[in-house]
Amino acid sequence: MFSFTKEQKILEIGNIKIGGQPGCLPTLLFGGLFFKGEPDFKYAKIQIENMMNLSKQTGNPAIPDFFIKKEEYVEKIIDFIDEILPINNPFSVDIIEPSIKIKTLEYIDEKKLLSRTIFNSIHIGIKEEERKALQNHTPEMAIIVAFNPKDKSPDGKIEILQNGANLTDKGLLAISKEIGIKKLLIDTAAMAPGDNSGASIAAIPVIKEEYGLPTGCAIHNVVEKSNWLNNFKDARKTVDVSSNINIPLFGGDYAIMGPIENSDLVFPIIAWQDIMISEYTQEYFGIEPITTHPRRIFF
Amino acid sequence: MVEVETTVIGSYPVEIDNNELMDSYFNNLNISWDKYIKSAVSDMIDAGIKYISDGQTRDPFVNIFTRKLKGCRIRDRTEVIDKIEYVSPITIEDQKYVKTLISNDIKLIGVITGPYTLTKSSNDLFYKDEKELAFDFAKALKQEAKHLEEYVDLISIDEPFFSMKVPDYGKELIKKLIQGLKCPTRLHVCGDVSKVISEILDIPVDILSHEFKASPKLFDSFKQYKLNKNICLGSVRSDNSKVESVSEIIEHINKGIDVFGDKISQIAPDCGQRMLPQESALQKLKNLVKAGEEIYGR
Numbered sequence: 001m002f003s004f005t006k007e008q009k010i011l012e013i014g015n016i017k018i019g020g021q022p023g024c025l026p027t028l029l030f031g032g033l034f035f036k037g038e039p040d041f042k043y044a045k046i047q048i049e050n051m052m053n054l055s056k057q058t059g060n061p062a063i064p065d066f067f068i069k070k071e072e073y074v075e076k077i078i079d080f081i082d083e084i085l086p087i088n089n090p091f092s093v094d095i096i097e098p099s100i101k102i103k104t105l106e107y108i109d110e111k112k113l114l115s116r117t118i119f120n121s122i123h124i125g126i127k128e129e130e131r132k133a134l135q136n137h138t139p140e141m142a143i144i145v146a147f148n149p150k151d152k153s154p155d156g157k158i159e160i161l162q163n164g165a166n167l168t169d170k171g172l173l174a175i176s177k178e179i180g181i182k183k184l185l186i187d188t189a190a191m192a193p194g195d196n197s198g199a200s201i202a203a204i205p206v207i208k209e210e211y212g213l214p215t216g217c218a219i220h221n222v223v224e225k226s227n228w229l230n231n232f233k234d235a236r237k238t239v240d241v242s243s244n245i246n247i248p249l250f251g252g253d254y255a256i257m258g259p260i261e262n263s264d265l266v267f268p269i270i271a272w273q274d275i276m277i278s279e280y281t282q283e284y285f286g287i288e289p290i291t292t293h294p295r296r297i298f299f
Numbered sequence: 300m301v302e303v304e305t306t307v308i309g310s311y312p313v314e315i316d317n318n319e320l321m322d323s324y325f326n327n328l329n330i331s332w333d334k335y336i337k338s339a340v341s342d343m344i345d346a347g348i349k350y351i352s353d354g355q356t357r358d359p360f361v362n363i364f365t366r367k368l369k370g371c372r373i374r375d376r377t378e379v380i381d382k383i384e385y386v387s388p389i390t391i392e393d394q395k396y397v398k399t400l401i402s403n404d405i406k407l408i409g410v411i412t413g414p415y416t417l418t419k420s421s422n423d424l425f426y427k428d429e430k431e432l433a434f435d436f437a438k439a440l441k442q443e444a445k446h447l448e449e450y451v452d453l454i455s456i457d458e459p460f461f462s463m464k465v466p467d468y469g470k471e472l473i474k475k476l477i478q479g480l481k482c483p484t485r486l487h488v489c490g491d492v493s494k495v496i497s498e499i500l501d502i503p504v505d506i507l508s509h510e511f512k513a514s515p516k517l518f519d520s521f522k523q524y525k526l527n528k529n530i531c532l533g534s535v536r537s538d539n540s541k542v543e544s545v546s547e548i549i550e551h552i553n554k555g556i557d558v559f560g561d562k563i564s565q566i567a568p569d570c571g572q573r574m575l576p577q578e579s580a581l582q583k584l585k586n587l588v589k590a591g592e593e594i595y596g597r
Contacts, residue, residue: 096325098318125321149320149330150358155372163375166359167317192327225327 001277002205002251003285006212011183013141014090014116016061017290018185019214019253023281026058026274026293027248028216029267030065030092031260039073041080048084051263058271059292062263065092065120065256074104082111092118092143098125102133109137121145121187122176124160124167134179142181144172146207147189152196154203157188158210173211185254188217197222204252215251219243220258241265245273275299303563303595305588306350306531308487308508309410309457310571311339312580313356332357336393340400342577346584350406350453353393355571360412360457361420364389368439370425377421379432385439394450408485409451411440413458414472420460430468437475448482455485455508457571462490465498473502485531489570493520500524510569512536512543512551518558530559533569535587540579548590556594566591 003021010019018028031051033044048064055062064085066077081091093108095101101119108117117139124147134142146157148165162171169175176184186207190200200217207215223229223240230236244255244266257266271294278295281287289295313335323330339354357363365371367389370381390409397407414436418429426432444454456473466472477484487508492499493516499507508531511517532555535543543551555563566587572580 096321123321123324125318127318145324147321147324149324151366151373159373165373166362167315167320189324191324195327195329221327 001280003281003287004209004251006209008208008212011141011214013118013183015088016090021287022251023278023287023289025290026060027270028061028063028254029270030063030254030256031263032065032067032258033260034067039077045084047260051260054263054267058267059294059297060267060270063090063092063118064260065094067094068100068104071100071103074100074107078107078111082113090116090118092120094120098127098130101130105133105137114138115140118143122172123147126175131179138180141183141185142176143185143187144176145187145189152191153199154206157203158207184213186213186215188215190217190219190221193222193226201246201250204247204250208251214253216247216254216256218256219246241269244270248273248277303591304349304565305347305591306408306565306567307343307348307352308567308571309352309355309455310360310573311342311354311356312573312575312577313338313354333396336396337400340397342581343584344401344405346581347588348584350408350565352408352410353397355410360571361417364412364417365421379421379423379425381425383435383439385442388446389443391446391450394447398450406452409447409454411444411454411456413456414440414476415466415469416458416460433472434475437472441476444476444480448480451482453483453485454480455487457487459489461488461495461499462492465495469498470502477504493517496520496524500527505529506531506564508567509533511555512569513538518554522558526559526562529564530562531565531567532563534566535568535583537568537570537572537575540575542579542582543586545586545589545593548586549593552590552594
């Protein structure tokens with residue numbers, strides 16, 4: 001448990017704050033809605049309400065992360081978000097296909113939801129059409145995935161943010177700023193087991209100390225791909241949810257915790273970890289937890 | 300007629316597909332660079348080049364090495380933050396892969412960015428002593444060279460910074476890197492070397508490689524010295540995408556023959572071709588090969 005020498009930015013989107021020194025704000029949790037096939041909105045609504053309820057109980061802010069895999073689902077999913085999420089509640093859209101990214105941005109703009117949108121994500125695959133779409137329909141916040149195929153170490157992740165590792169014309173931070181996105185979160189790009197997966201955790205304090213930006217990752221993905229855990233079926237879920245505590249423990253600000261169905265287990269364990277951190281960082285560094293911090297709620 | 304071989308200096312242009320790399324990331328697949336190496340090698344072979352490289356497609360020539368050496372980290376430039384040490388082979392796996400792509404009549408160059416160039420290209424935050432840093436780079440690169448010579452037919456040391464100045468320890472530095480190697484060595488110094496020719500001639504390598512096409516005045520400069528090494532004659536420009544005609548290249552090589560005679564053992568582009576459009580780089584190599592055949596036969 002530690003504090004950074006570099007000033008740590010606190011960013012706001014809707015009713016949520018993220019970033020700062022460890023122990024100040026509670027860890028933000030992204031719960032994934034993956035929708036296999038046609039989106040089941042009735043089920044999604046139940047899951048979102050459950051996550052929001054857990055968020056209220058623990059104080060850990062929650063953001064539903066919507067995976068959009070097909071163009072035909074874009075309007076349905078955005079309409080659903082507009083209909084069921086409270087008006088000041090942010091959300092993120094997690095899209096791989098560039099053409100779907102563009103259509104989604106256009107429709108979010110049409111629905112006047114850009115001020116609540118976290119764009120997940122900007123990475124080395126960004127093309128000119130996507131840059132233009134982001135310039136024309138600029139989301140309030142974006143996640144930059146610091147994946148560097150040439151170097152998966154923390155230094156490699158900084159390199160991709162700083163200068164693009166000769167894969168993009170400039171660093172991903174400069175690209176994002178040029179587009180006009182003012183609020184940026186850094187994702188340290190969790191790799192598959194055996195491929196320097198630990199570097200995504202080690203990179204969190206390195207990147208926060210370098211840039212002072214809110215940083216986290218989807219460490220859950222490493223557990224999901226750890227096939228050896230199939231030999232320990234009873235433990236798999238425990239390992240999955242508890243992997244997320246690595247993030248606040250290494251000074252991180254948010255966890256992309258995997259499927260939203262994990263909320264019941266992840267929220268309490270992260271709240272517990274946040275309390276541990278806060279107890280020490282207040283005592284040693286004088287960092288005051290905010291009033292909605294789990295330590296304030298439970299003690 | 301002496302056998303003169305067509306060759307390259309090192310790098311070759313390839314188009315990296317970032318979206319494919321991201322797909323590998325999202326799907327937890329291994330990141331492979333083989334298709335880019337294969338693309339570069341295929342072009343060199345298609346053009347008829349006899350002495351090829353791996354294309355140095357992974358990175359600019361400094362980063363290829365500093366990325367893998369302990370003590371370096373890459374920011375806007377390479378930063379030296381600790382003692383330089385060799386950790387593990389840097390380019391060897393790529394050479395092994397190239398060997399699987401080529402037939403026995405094609406030879407392979409192992410390219411090493413020289414210790415002085417690594418030193419001058421880095422931001423030294425640790426040594427505060429240029430010479431000490433350069434010699435530690437040389438010590439590390441020597442280990443790479445020892446591995447490399449098991450797979451390649453020639454080791455080429457790329458030292459562009461020598462064109463501005465060969466330090467008083469330059470000869471000793473390169474000697475440290477190549478001493479004990481069994482395979483032939485080449486020193487490539489691009490740029491205008493007219494003011495450092497005597498120092499370069501003193502460096503104990505087998506072949507000297509220079510940018511004679513972009514700097515034809517070097518012909519006159521070299522005339523003033525007694526040549527004790529073979530020459531790799533830069534014969535097409537690497538800094539200009541305009542493709543030289545076969546006749547233009549023949550005329551240029553003949554000027555080289557007037558100066559160097561049978562000391563010319565290789566003809567090549569002036570420098571690495573990384574910054575050229577791929578079509579231009581390929582056509583330059585094809586015309587180089589045709590010009591070589593016209594002069595030296597097949």
